[in-house]
Amino acid sequence: MWALRRAGNPLRVRAQQVVSARGCASLEVLLNADAKDVEEHHEGNCQKACCCCKPKLPAFRLSFSSSRIALGRSFSSQAGASSGNKDDLLEDGFSDLEVPPEADKKDASLTSEDSSDEDAADEIGLPDVDADAKPEKEHMNRVSDSILLKAMLETPRHEVTKALEKWANDGNVLDRGELFFVLLNLRKRRWFGKALQLLEWVEESKLLEFVERDYASRVDLTAKVYGLHKAEQYIEKIPAAHRGEIVYRTLLANCVQEANVNKAEKVFNRMKDLGFQPTIFSFNQLLLLYKRVDKKKITDVLAMMEKENVKPSLFSYKLLVDAKGTSRDIEGMEKVIEQMETEGVEPDLTFKATAARHYIFDGQREKAEALLESMEGDDINTNRAACKILLPLYAFLGKNDDVERIWKVCKDNTRLDECHSAIQAFGTLGDVEKAEEVFENMFLRWKTLSSKYYNAMLKVYANQNLLDKGKELAKRMDENHIKFGNTTLDALVKLYVDAGEVEKADSLLHKLSQKHRIRPQYSSYLMLLDCYSKKGDVHNSERVFHKLRQIGYTGRIRQYQLLLHAYLHAKAPAYGFKERMKADNIFPNNAVATLITATDPFVKKKSISDLLD
Template identity: 55%
Template sequence: MWAIRRASARIKSQPLSSRTFRPCNAKFGTTSSSYIGNIGFGGPSPPISDGSLLLRRFSSHSRGPQSSSIGNHRFSSQAGSESKKEPIKEADTSGSESESESENELDLLDTEEETAGKTDGERRGSSGLFKVVADSSSVLSAKNALDKWVKEGHDLSRPEISHAIFELRRRKMYGKALQLSEWLESQKNIELSERDYSSRIDLIAKVSGTQKAEAYIQKIPESFKGEIVYRTLLANCVLNNDTKKAERVFNKMKDLKLPVTSFACNQLLLLYKRTDKKKIADVLLLMEKEDVKPSLFTYRLLIETKGMSNDIIGMEQVLETMKAEGLEPDLRLQAVLARQYVYAGMKEKAKEVLKEMEGSNLNENRGAFSSLLQIYALLGSVDDVKRVWGACENSPRLEECMNAIEAFGKLKKVEEAEAVFDQMSKKWKKLSGKYYTSMLKVYANNKMLLKGKEIVKQMSENGCRLGPLTWDALVKLYIEAGEIEKADSVLNKASQQLNMKPLFATYMLILDHYAKKGDVHNAEKIFHKMRQDGYVSRYRQYDSLLQAYINAKAPLYGFRERLKADNVFPSKTLADRLAQVDAFKKTAVSDLLD
């Protein structure tokens, strides 16, 4: 079963590629994770059984001994060591998330499982409870409306509740979903399950942060404090790239003797894929010792990690191992492979995978359409994008329309994108904000300010909620048009109006622009706002802020202390830039000469 180990050291020895497309750039002061047990930190590599092919493949060609120690299988971040990791540079972000990470949002919960078998049309038309909550203007009005709803004798069954929360989540109306969850808990005649409490924890974490979510766990009856509750908290720590808290929660789960599941291990893999790839082998070793079988999601993470590190041979070895274990690539995994081949410049291999995704008859493989549209656009193949869109044009699904719009936009085919949007608008009279945002992104990327403003106006007239992705596209629209002050103003409004904070990438768009101009004052202002919204301990924002001082040729005092306070340890690149800023500092002699 365990075939990944040999390939891992190649990841350890390679900096992240400049084509890496994830915008998550947290920098933690760690060199490797160790299990705190009988051996301690930095011990020799533990023996690996002959069956550990997966682990060996992922860990091969190591530059030195493994840092893993087998004991109580605890994880910890070791501060005080300089990380060798180079900054992650943002490249293509179409689709907003990598295929392997996009599942993380609700895979852990599924409190809305009763609605899973229904079509979008059936779900949208069935929940009056959803409408009651969605239409409320405040917490008090929501409570009053819900009380009235019950008194009028309306349906408050488990399927109705599950569906309402499902719809609120699907629209990312987490604040409203939390209001409903709080009201449900206050109703003595409704029996809550562990999944209900898990859903509540997830919503609290998204609206108020993981600290408040963790505090809420203390209020849950002991009988419901199970693996689902803690893995929900763990997943939200991972979502925030909070390494220390994620490791602490995982260790807590071990202390409570909760089962070690593939989901929990996958969360750590997802975290370390973003923040410290050297720790991935540690997680794989733990999985082996606990006899936790890797899932398809595990393999997708590992394959994508290999690809992001330019280790295509290692990526293919992990794929071979997966097949040897009797698992076949699904469409998502194939999409990961194809993307990584594209980013590696191996277009022919990417096309081979895409042909496999299409199958013998494209029209019979509808599930692949969205990914095909995205990846053919990455390849720059207009004809293939048109061919795939032609296969679904007569009866398109919403997601296919959105991906076709973004694909044509990437290919600079704005008129084709507009035609798809027009068709979508006529077929579905009431579109949510994310579908308008797909067209807004096209206009932003093509510097079409007036048309972008018109789309935003349409959204407002149709009562669409402007979410984080819409604000992100709007900020980019103004930046591309050269209106940085307007972009800054838009970001400020977003931070005030959103129930959730603006995206990290949105802040970075403006911070990078100020850095490029050498505008230290405004760069520091954005940096401070990011900290207020919880974006701390990120290498990427410090790197951009430092660049502002360099471009301004301004001295910077106390920067190393700021880094240390946030447990951010400079790489060689950042240290070299710090030296540049030091050169701007005036000495007593230079003051006299001036």
């Protein structure tokens, strides 16, 4: 099924560190001011209340080194081996999509950054980290009475330690079950800083005897709050008896989340050197990483799994199907499914949804509709779990009646995730009023909503180019004290980019990421880079490209391709570009090699129209 081809060895890359930045302008100023005015507001000696607090971003320290792992072969099925330039053009960048490429440029694949917190936890094995600490059902039922949880939710971050000491002095006793549940609630709210402070306090106070899973949980939170470098430093302080496979696989998962290829490979090799038996979790992390950044290396992971006699899990097959689908290799995708069936692995709803999604994007409507019909079952009313998955898929097919039919099953006793899917579905169909109706009705049942649901509505406005409505919703989020995350920021960038206000989008990305201390998504910068490259704006393209590398988005070829497009449109030479890529351990595919030739001043040029075609 998988064809193999040798590739070059990686080169050593110089380490980088992101410099901390400070935020200033209020959302009101940022949304309404021109880009130039925002810069003046930021650079001037502003004394407004919105500017007095200047939180500092955590530094993302990325340590690069040459890899000893033998992963240098290509990933392509025999059936799809002749796809040539088509696959090259699709490699990396916008390939990992759950929505049509023309609809949304965001990576929303199996491990979307906009997925639920539970999904994010599953991706890096957090439930496993605290598996031994899970409380009994009786304790879970009285979590709302937890004094510790209430204290953690209500206390400002800078007063957490004082609040914890007061809690202990009041005679409260900490048990492992309550610790797990408080951490779980903080993680759900993505309050990783508070969760880390709690674990640090528990360890230093010696209220509980830490086991490996507790140390692994702290490694995970340290990586999220302070970066991979600090997480590695903490691992060295863990007692040797508790520095096991779970600790290192947690670090591996965070390397994958950062898409830091060199670091992930280094950690994987370190685990092998320490004598840890490779697990399906670790192999799945590599599959997840290479699905995102270099599909050619997936074959080598599969070869290692076979050598170590590790059988693929359902999640492994999900990743392989998604990788084949995003490469538009539907025949190869179907062979993966056949292999899975041969191995006796049963597909679940999300697996079927992934396959159906790729059939839709490939124009194979009959296969997609047959799969959706099987997902519904005999009676959708008794198969409620399928509704939230079916709604956006029927919308992608343009089947209004089916979307209304599925929503009718849910609307009288709706659930949060079904509302989220309905907003997406009606937005895809262009029915903004219906999406707004679903969104507003949610407030009749739930007093407050998380940013996830505001973001879904914000994306509807962005996709429909409704700038004013998007701005009003963003202001509403700010007034309601809804947390701004990188998904919200991504939607705002898209909102302004699609409205033709690229400079304003650029300014918002810079200011809001500082103000809310968040690391923007890869797709946010790519939208800017794409716009600047089309304008032939080399200066701003290089600036955005540098920012991508500065905050750790390395190892992806799409950003190099867009930067070359900027030089091409500007009719400017890109001196030494091939050498730049080699220094970053990136090797050009056919499409990028053509662009390098086109922008090389020492090579005879073709016409720009030929090159763009």
